[in-house]
Amino acid sequence: MSSQRETGISLNHAPGGVGYKLLELPPELLTLLESDTPPVLTLESSTNSAILKNGTQSWGLRQKNTSNALILLKASSDGTTPSSSEVPEASLNAIATIHDTIELAPELAVAAPPVAKGKWHEKFARGR
Template sequence: MATQYNLDIPFSASHGQQAFKLLELPPELLALLESDNPPRISIISSPPTATTPGYAVLCTGDKKYQMRQKNTSNPIMVLKPSLTKPTELDDPATFIPQPSVTTTAKIADTIELIVQEAESKAPPKVNKWHEKFAKSRAAQKDN
């Protein structure tokens, strides 16, 4: 028979939540940043074009990464240890604080880095489903 333990940890949320964004680093960039000679990092704005709006770009020497915000339905909470405080029902003279945790920030989005290809390369052609369908139909007729 399973035993249930009474190990409740009081939880509270601070009113002044801090603003955080998590940055998801590709493994090669993380290795560069942890190296003995890390590169200088800068964030620039790409100019908007006729087909795309401008966006933030993280630059490290010869590599550029497009920064894209991703929202999540499961927020990450940043916690800090705390102690419970007496309520109006407690006697402050006899109150014994208990260890607890308090959330100081809720992170609902992360920043994803996407490696940008060199600008001299032509963008890859994306086949639309109807083009693929037409090619497969033409191949069937030839057989």
């Protein structure tokens, strides 16, 4: 067809001002959330992270930085109304760039505090 242009798809940087975070779910939590009766989840704070809880199960939220950015794209058209003989021109908008994700790591129900063994320099400095 002679009316079609072979220019490719244009890519525009069009951030929407909305921040996005990707959340990596463990398989067992995903199964619970996709069930017919999804559970009620609660979010609590702790000394080093937030804790997502469901009954006796709990997961710590950890931020992971990635060396390769993830770009969220949204398809759009140029907004003009083509005549009946023209093909609408499609484009892609990069709406966000994500440099980190949130992972859920299983938390132990009752974690014993770590045993203080002393610092290396304190341990060996006494003998000098």
